[in-house]
Amino acid sequence: MAPAAAHEPEVIRDKAAMRAWSRRRRAEGKAVALVPTMGFLHEGHLSLVSAAVAAAGGPVAVVVSIYVNPSQFAPTEDLATYPSDFAGDLGKLAATGAVAAVFCPPDLYVRGSAGHPVAGVSGGAVSCLEDACGHAHETWVRVEQLEKGLCGSSRPVFFRGVATVVAKLFNIVEPDIAAFGKKDYQQWRVICRMVRDLDFAIKIIGSEIVREADGLAMSSRNVHLSCEEREKALSISRSLVNARTAALNGNNHSQQIKDQIVQTLEEAGGQVDYVEVVEQESLTPVKRIDRPAVICVAAWFGKVRLIDNIEIQTTS
Amino acid sequence: MAPAAAHEPEVIRDKAAMRAWSRRRRAEGKAVALVPTMGFLHEGHLSLVSAAVAAAGGPVAVVVSIYVNPSQFAPTEDLATYPSDFAGDLGKLAATGAVAAVFCPPDLYVRGSAGHPVAGVSGGAVSCLEDACGHAHETWVRVEQLEKGLCGSSRPVFFRGVATVVAKLFNIVEPDIAAFGKKDYQQWRVICRMVRDLDFAIKIIGSEIVREADGLAMSSRNVHLSCEEREKALSISRSLVNARTAALNGNNHSQQIKDQIVQTLEEAGGQVDYVEVVEQESLTPVKRIDRPAVICVAAWFGKVRLIDNIEIQTTS
Structure with missing residues (x-):
C-alpha cells in the first residue's frame, strides 16, 4: 500500500x-x-x-x-x-x-x-x-x-x-x-x-501579518479571548490603521500618534503595555515619522497580552 | 608549472x-x-x-x-x-x-x-x-x-x-x-x-599542552618574556608538577596545594593572578582532590600574563 x-x-x-x-x-x-x-x-x-x-x-x-x-x-x-x-x-x-x-x-x-x-x-x-x-x-x-x-x-x-x-x-x-x-x-x-x-x-x-477578516492580527493566544474581549481588541488594529493614514497625511508627530492610540485602546477597555514609534531596522524611537518606521503596540485585554504593529514607508 | x-x-x-x-x-x-x-x-x-x-x-x-x-x-x-x-x-x-x-x-x-x-x-x-x-x-x-x-x-x-x-x-x-x-x-x-x-x-x-624542553607551556606571548623572566616563569610548570606529585601521594588538600604554588611563584618573582583547584568539567572549586580535578594558574612575569594548568586523575 x-x-x-x-x-x-x-x-x-x-x-x-x-x-x-x-x-x-x-x-x-x-x-x-x-x-x-x-x-x-x-x-x-x-x-x-x-x-x-x-x-x-x-x-x-x-x-x-x-x-x-x-x-x-x-x-x-x-x-x-x-x-x-x-x-x-x-x-x-x-x-x-x-x-x-x-x-x-x-x-x-x-x-x-x-x-x-x-x-x-x-x-x-x-x-x-x-x-x-x-x-x-x-x-x-x-x-x-x-x-x-x-x-x-x-x-x-x-x-x-x-x-x-x-x-x-x-x-x-x-x-x-x-x-x-x-x-x-x-x-x-x-x-x-x-x-x-x-x-x-x-x-x-x-x-507580512495575517489578519482575521475584522482586522485582528492572528495569534495562537487569541483563543483565550472572550467574545467581548475579542471585540474590544479590534481597537488595536483599528488604531494602527488610523495612525498610518494620519501619518501619510502629514500628521507624523510620534507623540501625537502614540497619545491617540493609547486613548483608543484605553477607551476600548485595554490596558496598554506600550505604544512606540520606532525606526524599522534599529527599533530606536523616532520623534517624527520621516523615515521608514513601525508603530508597535502591546496591550492586555482581559488576561491576554496581544501585540500588533504597522509599518509606514514615507517618502518625505 | x-x-x-x-x-x-x-x-x-x-x-x-x-x-x-x-x-x-x-x-x-x-x-x-x-x-x-x-x-x-x-x-x-x-x-x-x-x-x-x-x-x-x-x-x-x-x-x-x-x-x-x-x-x-x-x-x-x-x-x-x-x-x-x-x-x-x-x-x-x-x-x-x-x-x-x-x-x-x-x-x-x-x-x-x-x-x-x-x-x-x-x-x-x-x-x-x-x-x-x-x-x-x-x-x-x-x-x-x-x-x-x-x-x-x-x-x-x-x-x-x-x-x-x-x-x-x-x-x-x-x-x-x-x-x-x-x-x-x-x-x-x-x-x-x-x-x-x-x-x-x-x-x-x-x-594536551605542549611544553618547551624546560617545561614552560608554549604560548605566543612567551616571545615578550626577557631571558630572566622566562627563567623565573619556569616556576609555574615546576610548581604544578610538584603539586600533582604531592596530590597523588595523598597531600590533596586544595588550600595547602594553592598556598604552596603561590609561595613558589612569588619567591620566583611572579605576581599571582590566581591559583585554583577545580573540578575538570564544571570548573567549580574543590576542597580536596578526590575526583578528577585540574589546578589552574595565572601569573604575571614582568608585563606578560601567563597561564598554565595540570590535570589530576585520582582513583580515591
Missing part, C-alpha cells in the same frame, strides 16, 4: 535524526527551509510555509518545528496555559501539501538538578528554564541593543530565550532559509541581527 | 569563499576540521593540526584560522602588542603537509559609527570591539557559569568574546571537528559547553 497522502509530513522528534534528514535533503539538491513555531497553528503560520517555498525559488524541503520554548517565558508568564493541538497542527500542515517534515522535540535543553534557582542576567530576571544548576544549560545568545525596549521592557528574558532557541534550531535543522512573521516585529529584527552577527548561512524571510 | 608544493595551504580571506570552500570539501566526502588560532604559531598550534587529523580518522580537510579577535580583549589588555608573523605562520603550516586552507579574514565584525562607547555587560566591562553604535555588532554568546572565575575574574569580557568569535567561525567554516588546546583550559570547557548547549554539530578535541 502506498502512504495515504504523499504530502503527509514526516514527524521527527530526535535532534540527530532531524539533522540527518536535513542533510539528506540538501544532498538531493533541495534547499531546506525552516518555519519555527510554538504550535496551535493558524493561517499566519501557514503563510510562512508559502513564503518559505516562494523564497526558495526552486526545489525545497520545508520543515516546520513545533516547540513551546520554556526559556523565553518568565515564571509569571503563560507557559502553562499556552495552547496546543498537535493533531490539528499536523492536519493543517498536511493540507498545505508543502511541508515535508515536522520537528517536535520533547525537550531541547540539558537540565541539571532541580531546585537550585540560578540568578539570571537582566537585573535578576529568570526564565522558566532556570530551575537548574551544575551541568545544566547555561549558554545564551543575546542581541543586546535590539532586545531592549518594546516587548523587552516587560519581558526581560524573552528575546534571550528566543535568540537562543532559534540558534539551537538553526544548528539542528541547518536550514538555508527560515521564515518569521512580522507580527513579532522585534523578534524578526532580533533574529535578522543574530544571523548577521553570528554569520549563520541562512536567509531570513520576514512575512 | 606545477605549484611549488602540493601541500601549500590555500589562503582564504573572505567569509563566503571560506564557506563555499568548506562545502566543496564536504561534498568530496572529506570531513572539515577547524583549528582556530590568533597566529604567531608554535608547536602547540601544530599539535592541534595533528590532533584534528587523528580525530577525523579518514579523509579530512584541515582549516587553520588566523584572526586576532578584538572582542576578547579589554581596552587595557595587549591587543596592540599581540605578536604576529603571517609569513612565518604560513611556512610552518605548509611544512606540516596537513593543512589545506588558512582562513585569515581582515575583520569579522560589522562596525558602526565610532566614538559612541556602548555600555557592556559584566559590570560595565567593555571589549576592544565596543567603540560602535547603531547597526554595529551586538550579538554575544555567553556561557554564563563556566565563564565565571579563573581567567573570567580578571578578564570579564574574555570568554564572551571567545565564545562569540568561535560561534562565528563555526558558522563560516562549518567544520565537523574543531581542535582547542587544553592550555587554555577554561576556554576549552567553555567551547565544549557552548557546542552542547547550542547544538553545534561539531566534535570538539581538547589537545
